Amino acid sequence: MGVLGCCTLGLLFLANLVGAKSRCMMNNRCIDQLGQGEDYKKPEQLVSKGGAWTVDMTVDIGTLRYGWLELKRRLYNGNAASGPTFRVKKGDVLTLNLKNNLSPEENDNGNHENQQNFPNTTNLHTHGLHISGENPQDSVVIKIDPQDQHQYRYQIHPQHSSGTYWYHAHVHGSTIFQVSGGLAGILIVDDDPNDTPAKLRAASCPWNCDKDIQLIFQPLLLFNDSRRGYGVLQENIKDYAGFRQSPKVEKWLANNVHYFTTNGQLMPRKKLFLGKMYRFRMVNAGGGHNLELSITTSDGIPTSVCEVREIAIDGIYLKTPRKNPNRQTLLVSGSKADWLVRCDSPGTYILSSSHDDRNQMGIISNYEGILLTLEVVRGTSRKRDFFPRTLPSPPPYLTDQRNLREDEIKGRFVVELATNHHLNREQWSDPKYYRYAMALGEPQEWHLVNADILSHPLHIHVNHFQVVRYNQYTGPVGDSLPDEEVKFNLNVQRNQQQQCHFQHANYDPDTVPNDANVRNPVPVTGLARALIGEWRDVLLVPALSNITIRFTPTDFTGDVIIHCHILDHEDFGMMMIVKAVNPGESTDAYIRSGDAYPGTCQLTDRYPPNNATNLAGVTDRGYKKYNRPHAGKKPKPWNFF
Template sequence: MDRTLDTAPGAARTPVRRTALASALLILALPPAVAAQDDAPRELEQPVMARMLRSGDQAKPLLALTPAGAQPVDTREALLDLRIALTRSKIWNPKSQRYDEVELRSYQSPGTHPDTPFVAPTIVTAPGETVRIRLDNQLPKQPDCTPKDINVPHCFNSTNLHSHGLWVSPTGNSDNVLLTLKPGVAFEYEYNLPADHPSGTYWYHPHLHGSTALQVSSGMAGAMLVRGNRLPAVGRNGDLDTLLRDADGAAMPERVLLFQQVAYACRDQDNKIKVEKNAAGDTIAWVCEPGDLGGIEGYDQFGFAPGATVDTWVQSGRHTSINGDVLPTFNGLVAGRIERWRMLHAGVRDTINLQLRELRPSHPSPEGLSGAALDNWVARNCTGPVVPQFEVATDGLTRARVAEKNENVLQPGYRSDALVVFPKAGQYCVIDAAAVASASITNAAEDRQLLGIADVAAGGGAPIAQLRPYVTERLVAAAESRMPADLRAGIVAALRDGLRLDAFVPHRDIAQSELTGEQTLEFNIDTDKTPNVYMVDGHAYDPGKSRDLVLGNVEEWKLSSARGGHPFHIHVNPFQVVRVLNPKGVDVSVSGDPNDSQYAQMQGTWKDTVFVKFGYTVFVRTRYQRYIGEYVLHCHILEHEDQGMMQNVRVLVPDGEGGGIGKSHH
C-alpha cells in the first residue's frame, strides 16, 4: 500500500516510495509509492527525519535543519516528542523468504515509518542549540521487578535515554543515564549543546542498567547529527561540514546508514526459543512459523547459551539490518559522485567488517539464499575490485588525516563518516566481510554475509582509474572556493599532503607534557561462576561506588581485557588514541596487525568507543573538561553492561572535593 509523509499542517500529503535517496535529508517530493509485496525488492531508504518544533514557530512542527546547515532560530531550542511503546510490524527473513511478524519495543514520533518502525527518527541539531526530548514511556506496567542482584537483567519496560557521544552535562535532566523512567512516566530531557560542540555523527538509545541490551536490540536507536557551519579561522578550527561541499557551495550528498541487529525469537509453549536443527542435533537457525509473533523478552537471546560453542547471534541466523531493512538495494547512486556515508553501529554485540566489492557480471540472483548458501554466493560473485572508503571522522570527530580503508571494522557503538565514490556504473556488493576470530566480538571466525546490493547508475563520465586523486581534487576544489582567503593556501596544501584535515579537527592533541596522572582499567569475565560474573577492575557493577576524577585534569588510560574482547565506552569527554600494543608489545595503531586492520591508522584519532582485544593494551588520553557529576563507563557489548561490566565515574570540582552532600573524594 502507499504510505504518506506529513509535512506542515494543511500541506498536501506526499506519497513516498521506499527508495534510497541521494541525500539523507531530502524527504519531500519523492517518487510515487509502490505496492508492498513480500517478493518486492527491498529498497534502502533513509531513516525519517525527526519533526522538531523550534522556538519562534510554535504554530506548526518544523523539519530538521536543511543539508546546507540552516541556523537555529533566535532562542535556539528544538523540541521532539518521543513515545516508547510495543509495536507490531514485520522483518524480512531471507531463510524463509517471507516476513516474520514481530512485536518489539520501539520509539515512535510524528512521521514514524510504518514499514520500519524499529528505526528511531534522525535528530538534527547544531552547536549552541538546546534539544528538548519529551520521552513518554507507554510500555505496559510491570510488578516490582528489581532483583536482589542488580546485575541480573530486569525491568524490561523501564528505561531512560542516552545521547551517545554528545559533549553535554551528565546530570539533572541532561544526559543522565542514572535516571529510571518506569512505565507511565513522561520526562523531558534537555541537551544544552555548547557553542563549541563538535559537529559530527552521534546517536541516541536507552541506557537503563538491566534492560539496555534488550531495548537497543529491539531497534530503539536513532542517529543524532550535529551540523556546523563554522569556517576555520586563525586560532580556531572549523567544521568539516564547510569543506564537504561542491565548488558551488552545495552540501555533499549523504546517507545515514544505521546498522542494527534485532535478535527477535519465537517461543514454544514451554517458553523456549523455536529452532531448526541439523541431523547432528545442532541448532542452525531460530524459527518463526506463520502465526507466530517474534519478540525480545529474555537474555537467553544474547551471548552464549549454556553449553553452546556458538554465539546466539550467529546461531540465530538473523541478519544485520540497515535502516530497518534486511538485504536492501541501495539505489540513487551515481558513478563518479562522492557521497558522505554516516555509518552507525547500533547493534548489540556483533562485529561488522564493512566492505564494498564490484559484483561479477552475469551473476545468479541471491534471492532465496541464506546461511552458508548465501555466504557461498558472496564468495563466488562478490569478486571484483574493492571500492575504498575514505574515512573522514570516527565516532563523529574529524580525523587529522583521511584514512583510506578497503574494509571498515565497526564495533558496537562505533560511527564512521566516510567518503564513498563508485568508479563506474554497475552493481556492487555491500558485505560484512570475513573477520578473523580475534577481531570479532563473538571470538569466532565469521563468514562473509551479504548486507545489500548497490545499484550504481552511469554518471556520464569515463570510469575513474584512481579514486584517491579524484577525491583529493574534489576536496581541493571545494577548499579553493569555500575556505577563508588567509587560510586557503594552507588548507589546500594539507589536503595535497596525504589528505590532511588539520584545520577541521575539533580537539587539540594531548601531549605527554600536558598529562597530570593516569588511570588503569581491566575488563574480565569470571566463567567459573554460574551465572558468569562480568567485571571492571575485578568487580561487578556497584551503583554505590565510583571512580573519582578531578575537573581540569588530563590523564592517560591503560585499557586491557583478561578475557575476550570488549568495546570500551565512556560518557561525556572523548579520548585520543595514543598507541595499541599487541601481545608482543608492538604498537599496531599505525599499520595494524597482518590479519586485522581494525587498529590501522587509529593513532591520534579522537573517539568515544574503542575495542580492547584480549591480550592487547590500548592507551588513550583524555581531558576532564567543563562538566562535573556522575556518569558511567562500560563495555558496549550491551548485555555485558547489563550484567555488571560497568562502572560509575564521578568528576569532582578542581580541589578534588565537593562530590555532593555528605560526599568527598575517596
C-alpha cells in the same frame, strides 16, 4: 578476506526471483520472502533551525513487518524500526520530552541488579556527544517507568565536533533487549559552513542531503544466536507472552534467521550515480557483534571500482581522508564511521560485513552478511567528483595528548576488564560508588587492561579519548568456573603458573582447573588495533592486552559512566562510574577492590603499570563493600562471547 556465506548470498538471489512458487505466511514459513531488496529509505529527519527547539517522542509498542513475518517491538513513536534522525547544530538547546507509553512491568525477574530485567522501563543515552552526564542531560541512571515521562534538556557545546553519533535506551538490565529490539537512532551534529571544505559540502547535509546516506545497522532479525538472538533475549528478560512468537515460529527463526538490518530494512537497495561522491554515515547499533565493512562485487569479491575514503571515526574527523586499511573499516558494537564513496563503473555492488583473517582480535562475535546493495547507474552529468584533501579541524577540547611530559599528566587510572562481567574486580553496584575522580582541565593517562580471555569493546561517556600506546601485557589472567566468582589465579609476567596474591573474595585454590596454563596474549593484528593518535569513545580491548589512552576532561562535572559495549555484559554488571569535579574539589574515590589495585597480581606489582609514576592528585578511599542480594543463577561463564 572472508567470503560471504552462501546462505546470505542465496537469500539475496532468491529475493530477486520474479514470482515465488508458494505464498509464505506464519504457518508456511520461508526464508526468501522477508521483504529483502526494497528501496533504501532514510530515517525520519528532525532538523534544527538553530537555537532552542523541542521534540516530543514516545516509546510504544509497534509492529515490524518483513514480508510475511510480523514482529511486535518497543519502538520510538511506535512506528519505525529505527528512531528518527536528530540533526542538531552547535550551540543548540534541545528539549526532548520522552513519554513511556508501555504497560506496567508484569513479570518480576527477581528485581536484582546485574541481570536482564525491566523490559518496559526506559531512558535515553546520547552516545558519543561531549555533553554533561548529569540530569537533565545525558544521565543514564535515570529510569522512566511505564506510563511516566521525563524531560531531557540537551545543551549542545557551541564548539562541538561536527559528526555522526547515535542515541539508544540505556536502562541497566534491559539495555541489550531494548537496543536489539529497535530503540536506537542516529544523531548528527551538522557541519559548520565556516569550517567545511567545499568538496565535503558537496556530499553532506545540510547542503546536499541527497548524497548524505544515513545507515544504522541493527540486529532486528538476529535470531540464530544462542546468546543474543532476540528470542533468547525475550526468554531471559521474561518478556510478555503477547509479544512472543509461537514456539514453532521461534524455533524456526532460531534455526534460520540471522540478519542485521539497515535503517530497519533487510538488505535494501540504493541507487548511486556513476562518478558521484556520497557520504555514508554508519552506526553499529548492535548489541555485541563487530562489523568489518567493505564494498565488494555482488559475488563478495573485493573491488576497487567503488573507491572509499574514511573521514571520521566515532564522530571525530580524521586529519585527512584516508584509504581504509585492508579495504575494510571495523565497527565494534556502538562505534561509528563516516566514508566518502565514489563508484567509477556501472554495476551492482554490495556493502557487507565479512571477517578478514588478517584482523586478529581474539574471541568476540563478528557478523557476516549483506547490509546494502548499491546499484550504480549513469546519470545525466558526466562530471566526476573528487575527494577533498582536507577535513574540518578538531574542536578545542580535543588537543593532541601524545607528547605530554610526565609532569603534565595530573591523573592516572587503570580500567581492568575481567571474567564474569567485572570492571576493576567488581560488578555494578551503586550510582554513587565512584571508582575514580578527576578534575576538569587536568590531563589524564588511563591504562585499559583486559585480564579476560575474551575481547571487549570499552565505551566511556562524556569525553572522547586518544589512543597513545599498545603495551606488553604483564598482568593477571582471570579464570572462572560455572556459578563461581572470578579467579585471578595466574600471572604471565613471571611466565610460570603462579597464583596471584590478590584474589576475589570467594576464591578457592582447590577449584582452579587442573589444566590452567599461563596464557600468552593473543596477537592483535589488522583492524583490531586502532591507529595511534585516533580519538574514540568506544575501543576494542582485546584479550590480555594493555592500552594507554589519554584525554583531558573539560566543560562538564559529574558522572562519567564506563562500560563494556557488549550490551548484555553491561547488563550483567560490566559497568562502573567515575566523576569529574572542579579544580580544587575533593577527588576521593574507591579505587581499590579489597586490598588490590586494578591490574595488579602480586604485592610488588606497580600501580599504575607501564612505568608510569604513581597516583597523581587522587585520594584512595579504599574499598566499599556492598551487600547486594544474589541475582539468582548466573549464566555459564564460558559462553560470554
